[in-house]
Amino acid sequence: MKIIPQELEDIVGADNVTADDETCRIYSEDAANLPGIAKQIIDNQFDVVAQPVTVKSLQHLLRYAMEHDLPIVPRGNGTSGWGGAIPVKRGLCVSLTQMNQMVHLDDYACTVTVEAGITWRELLMILERMGTTLPVYPSSATAATVGGFVASGGFGIGSAKHGEIGDQVVGIEAVLANGKIVRVGDVVVGPQPDDLHDEATEGTEWLSDKVGGSIRLNEVLSGTYGTLGIITKVTLRTIPKLQLRPFACSFESIADLAKVAQIMIDSALPYHLRYLDNNHTSKLASLIGFPAEWDKFLLAGALHGTIYDNDDGIEAIEKIVSENQGTLLDEKRADFHWDERLYPLRFKRQGPSLVPAEVTTPVDNLPDLHQDTLDRLGNSKFAVEGTIGADGVASYLVWILDDERKKFRYTIGWHRSFDIASLARKHEGHPYAVALWNTRHAKVFYGEDKIAKLKQLKKDVDPRNMLNPVKVFGGRAQTAWHSQLFGFGVGFILTFGLLFFGPSFLGLTRAGDLLTSFPLQFLHVQLIWYLSILGGAVGLLAMKLMTLNQALAMGIPLLRFLDKFLNR
Amino acid sequence: MTKPGPIEQSGQKNDPYVCASCGNCTLVCPVFRQMRWEPYGPRGKLSITKSILEKESEFNLEFTRKLFLCTLCEHCTTVCTTSIRLDRFWELMREEAKARNLTPAPVKFASESIKRTGDPFSIGRASRLLWAEGMEDIIETRISAKAEVAFFLGCNVSLKHPLHDVARSMIKIMEHAGVEYTLLGEEESCCGAPLLWAGEPEGTPTMVEKNAQALADLGVRKVVFSCPSCASTWISSMHKSSGTSAVRKMELLTASQFINQLIQKGLLAFEEQPMITATYHDPCISARVLGVGKEPRNVIERIPGIYRVEMVSTEEDTRCCGSHALLNMIDPHLSAQIAEMRLRDASVTPASLLVTECPRCEMAFDLATITLGYSVQILDIAQLVANSLSSEEGEGDVQQ
Ligand SMILES: Cc1cc2nc3c(=O)[nH]c(=O)nc-3n(C[C@H](O)[C@H](O)[C@H](O)COP(=O)(O)OP(=O)(O)OC[C@H]3O[C@@H](n4cnc5c(N)ncnc54)[C@H](O)[C@@H]3O)c2cc1C
Ligand code: SF4
Ligand code: SF4
Numbered sequence: 018m019k020i021i022p023q024e025l026e027d028i029v030g031a032d033n034v035t036a037d038d039e040t041c042r043i044y045s046e047d048a049a050n051l052p053g054i055a056k057q058i059i060d061n062q063f064d065v066v067a068q069p070v071t072v073k074s075l076q077h078l079l080r081y082a083m084e085h086d087l088p089i090v091p092r093g094n095g096t097s098g099w100g101g102a103i104p105v106k107r108g109l110c111v112s113l114t115q116m117n118q119m120v121h122l123d124d125y126a127c128t129v130t131v132e133a134g135i136t137w138r139e140l141l142m143i144l145e146r147m148g149t150t151l152p153v154y155p156s157s158a159t160a161a162t163v164g165g166f167v168a169s170g171g172f173g174i175g176s177a178k179h180g181e182i183g184d185q186v187v188g189i190e191a192v193l194a195n196g197k198i199v200r201v202g203d204v205v206v207g208p209q210p211d212d213l214h215d216e217a218t219e220g221t222e223w224l225s226d227k228v229g230g231s232i233r234l235n236e237v238l239s240g241t242y243g244t245l246g247i248i249t250k251v252t253l254r255t256i257p258k259l260q261l262r263p264f265a266c267s268f269e270s271i272a273d274l275a276k277v278a279q280i281m282i283d284s285a286l287p288y289h290l291r292y293l294d295n296n297h298t299s300k301l302a303s304l305i306g307f308p309a310e311w312d313k314f315l316l317a318g319a320l321h322g323t324i325y326d327n328d329d330g331i332e333a334i335e336k337i338v339s340e341n342q343g344t345l346l347d348e349k350r351a352d353f354h355w356d357e358r359l360y361p362l363r364f365k366r367q368g369p370s371l372v373p374a375e376v377t378t379p380v381d382n383l384p385d386l387h388q389d390t391l392d393r394l395g396n397s398k399f400a401v402e403g404t405i406g407a408d409g410v411a412s413y414l415v416w417i418l419d420d421e422r423k424k425f426r427y428t429i430g431w432h433r434s435f436d437i438a439s440l441a442r443k444h445e446g447h448p449y450a451v452a453l454w455n456t457r458h459a460k461v462f463y464g465e466d467k468i469a470k471l472k473q474l475k476k477d478v479d480p481r482n483m484l485n486p487v488k489v490f491g492g493r494a495q496t497a498w499h500s501q502l503f504g505f506g507v508g509f510i511l512t513f514g515l516l517f518f519g520p521s522f523l524g525l526t527r528a529g530d531l532l533t534s535f536p537l538q539f540l541h542v543q544l545i546w547y548l549s550i551l552g553g554a555v556g557l558l559a560m561k562l563m564t565l566n567q568a569l570a571m572g573i574p575l576l577r578f579l580d581k582f583l584n585r
Numbered sequence: 586m587t588k589p590g591p592i593e594q595s596g597q598k599n600d601p602y603v604c605a606s607c608g609n610c611t612l613v614c615p616v617f618r619q620m621r622w623e624p625y626g627p628r629g630k631l632s633i634t635k636s637i638l639e640k641e642s643e644f645n646l647e648f649t650r651k652l653f654l655c656t657l658c659e660h661c662t663t664v665c666t667t668s669i670r671l672d673r674f675w676e677l678m679r680e681e682a683k684a685r686n687l688t689p690a691p692v693k694f695a696s697e698s699i700k701r702t703g704d705p706f707s708i709g710r711a712s713r714l715l716w717a718e719g720m721e722d723i724i725e726t727r728i729s730a731k732a733e734v735a736f737f738l739g740c741n742v743s744l745k746h747p748l749h750d751v752a753r754s755m756i757k758i759m760e761h762a763g764v765e766y767t768l769l770g771e772e773e774s775c776c777g778a779p780l781l782w783a784g785e786p787e788g789t790p791t792m793v794e795k796n797a798q799a800l801a802d803l804g805v806r807k808v809v810f811s812c813p814s815c816a817s818t819w820i821s822s823m824h825k826s827s828g829t830s831a832v833r834k835m836e837l838l839t840a841s842q843f844i845n846q847l848i849q850k851g852l853l854a855f856e857e858q859p860m861i862t863a864t865y866h867d868p869c870i871s872a873r874v875l876g877v878g879k880e881p882r883n884v885i886e887r888i889p890g891i892y893r894v895e896m897v898s899t900e901e902d903t904r905c906c907g908s909h910a911l912l913n914m915i916d917p918h919l920s921a922q923i924a925e926m927r928l929r930d931a932s933v934t935p936a937s938l939l940v941t942e943c944p945r946c947e948m949a950f951d952l953a954t955i956t957l958g959y960s961v962q963i964l965d966i967a968q969l970v971a972n973s974l975s976s977e978e979g980e981g982d983v984q985q
Pocket of ligand 3: 604
């Protein structure tokens with residue numbers, strides 16, 4: 018695969034392509050501070066970054082990538098931390114941020130259609146000026162793109178009432194990995210001329226044939242992290258903008274908090290519901306100052322309704338909270354926590370680095386999961402927060418403070434992130450996202466049936482696994498030369514050790530003699546050395562052929578062992 | 586490759602690691618919004634800095650260029666999730682660039698000019714009173730007069746012809762209100778802010794003190810600035826000032842704060858204006874650093890016949906005009922594009938008048954009205970107020 022930037026320039030325009038090393042490095046990062054060791058199992062820098070501005074140029078870009086065996090990764094604004102937008106096998110990064118226009122607002126049908134690269138904040142600003150708003154948006158709204166959140170799926174602000182982002186999607190336009198343009202669901206483009214109509218109709222029919230009604234078409238593109246197609250437009254549900262009434266309450270225990278949260282969800286009260294554990298409130302108190310909430314468990318959110326409904330809602334909340342040993346905080350604190358909803362990572366200042374662990378669990382299980390987390394993380398400094406969805410499932414996000422400059426300790430500490438993901442399984446949960454780092458959990462995440470169908474579809478649209486390779490469906494990692502050298506070393510030492518001690522241990526004197534013979538007359542080298550080199554080569558090959566999951570399956574226990582050994 | 590020194594010394598060396606990569610800063614950054622590539626936005630520049638600290642990248646000319654393609658508008662600082670003082674960080678990085686002799690030529694020119702002629706444009710003191718044309722009689726009596734109030738014009742208003750009316754307007758306002766005031770005239774020097782922007786902060790306190798001491802010697806207790814950057818530079822320097830307590834106790838006000846005080850005291854009388862729709866653009870430094878947002882709005886509202894509408898992104902959330910921190914000298918094209926971007930926010934309002942209180946914003950928007958082909962009148966708040974004063978003192982709609 019050789020990339021010729023000029024050819025890409027011909028497709029998307031010279032100003033919209035760069036192969037500048039520094040730029041490619043920056044676009045190869047997401048929000049996670051990966052330890053250096055990650056670079057051993059993924060080839061972690063794009064060769065080139067392109068920012069297409071039209072669906073057609075994106076389609077040509079995809080076709081070019083497929084023809085030239087060029088891995089291609091869609092990217093919004095890189096605010097996710099699960100590896101979905103980072104390179105695994107170098108290749109081309111397609112940043113969607115220049116496709117950022119609002120396409121059509123349909124007041125009557127309560128929908129809005131936007132291009133994938135618009136940020137949620139920008140969209141909210143436009144909608145709110147027109148008297149409508151969004152049922153769900155992520156707490157990364159200031160930077161996250163509509164395409165990025167829809168492609169990832171998940172909870173956001175508003176999920177307590179309206180569910181996940183996938184439930185708000187009315188239609189999606191995308192270019193599939195094979196270059197076909199599809200429109201699934203109802204993509205409302207409004208009265209303007211629609212050049213893509215015929216092609217999109219044909220593409221959508223093709224996709225329907227392939228999927229055959231086995232999964233909802235929206236689900237092909239929402240929650241699959243850009244592995245099957247690149248989202249270009251999204252039609253979203255809108256809701257009328259009514260009164261927002263923030264509230265916040267504090268508790269002495271997470272059990273009380275969970276109980277109250279469950280009651281609130283059951284009675285369909287809040288629009289948004291977010292919680293922080295006592296570690297989080299204490300650490301925030303010392304950062305931005307709210308001493309009253311020091312060491313408390315905090316449940317904060319907002320009602321969204323008519324003034325009368327909200328008055329009744331607040332009254333109901335007051336009652337529920339006081340009946341369950343909680344304290345309803347005053348309006349000022351409530352407003353403060355509402356404003357803070359867009360700043361969930363403030364706490365990182367105390368790091369300076371964070372090791373994240375993000376999972377889900379039913380609200381009822383929060384106390385047990387929290388206790389297990391405390392036991393598992395021992396004396397690590399960490400804080401927990403999460404959002405609660407309409408179905409009573411909560412995200413449970415553990416931020417473990419660390420310092421990436423202490424390279425060795427930081428690296429070995431990463432097993433904690435994977436440990437929490439496994440812990441969630443014990444509590445009827447699973448990792449919050451699959452993307453790159455949790456493909457091992459894909460079956461639990463999607464369900465066996467759905468992942469099997471998605472895998473089949475992946476084979477149909479992208480047989481050579483070029484669009485966002487290794488994400489969701491797993492695959493072979495691209496090991497760096499250090500790892501390959503490591504593989505060689507391990508293979509060599511193991512073979513040598515086995516052949517050196519094995520024969521005498523087993524009393525095989527003839528085999529021992531053979532191993533110390535010189536098979537090639539002109540080289541004064543014993544057979545054992547040839548065989549050890551062969552063992553090294555096998556080790557190296559194993560490293561090269563290893564899948565990412567195999568690498569993680571070997572690496573995580575090793576990190577855990579080292580961490581225990583060093584008695585963290 | 587050594588580690589950047591000023592960052593180490595300033596206590597901000599953790600910041601590139603503290604960054605959560607949330608992107609809040611990048612999406613508001615006016616330079617990123619124009620350049621469209623991450624390395625030009627704050628998140629990208631922090632990533633490069635981290636990479637320099639990790640000895641994986643070089644602090645080179647290309648990176649320096651990115652550091653200076655920044656208006657120090659502080660928008661990134663106000664939205665930062667992890668409370669990084671990004672504006673300060675960029676200033677420190679500029680110091681580092683200076684230490685490595687990488688400062689861009691236009692910036693060097695500005696700093697050398699200040700040392701040579703007392704202004705960043707190399708125009709010289711002899712031109713500092715050209716603005717007073719037509720009101721020499723009044724001004725002559727005010728220069729170096731003993732008074733409690735001083736009007737500090739700043740280099741742009743003193744020396745750039747299109748801005749001379751701003752100075753004349755403030756004089757009209759003070760005369761109308763019967764304020765006893767003084768001016769430094771040709772003795773006024775640059776406030777020193779461009780030295781901060783050039784990565785030479787050590788020169789700034791001397792500049793501030795020189796001006797401030799001269800005013801203190803005239804008995805001044807209140808200084809009115811026609812440029813918010815001068816005000817902010819004075820305010821931050823005075824905290825550290827080794828000057829006399831008279832200097833440290835001075836009240837430092839932007840034009841709108843001062844005019845608002847005059848209105849509150851009932852010293853200004855306005856004439857009915859012919860139904861003008863106006864919008865107010867908050868200069869970055871007024872709104873984000875000095876917290877001035879209510880005062881100019883109050884002033885506009887008190888002028889009869891002026892109807893005020895708001896653009897998107899106001900007060901602390903205001904968008905930059907593109908010419909702060911020498912960007913208009915470093916990359917005039919980029920600076921002009923940023924001004925156009927902000928002016929577009931005004932163009933979707935019904936306003937036919939855009940009011941602000943920063944001379945650089947005014948120059949930038951004046952140019953942008955031409956390049957955008959969007960006809961809107963641009964006025965400094967002092968000009969609007971002076972134009973609306975009743976012709977006879979004490980007449981008109983006297984505010985109580
Ligand atoms: C402060 C903060 C708060 C957050 N809050 C939330 C939250 O409330 N809920 C939540 O679920 N997550 C949250 N996240 C995680 C993240 O912000 C979201 O997943 C977000 O929606 C990602 O958007 P993005 O534009 O940055 O996408 P990226 O991070 O760039 O990409 C995310 C994934 O989507 C793919 N992708 C991007 N654009 C497209 C496209 N157009 N077509 C196809 N695939 C695409 C990428 O390949 C990648 O797999 C938060 C992150 C931060 C830093
Ligand atoms: S100060 Fe303004 S121009 Fe400079 S990086 Fe921050 S937001 Fe961008
Ligand atoms: S806002 Fe702050 S934390 Fe977020 S990316 Fe910018 S510098 Fe980093």
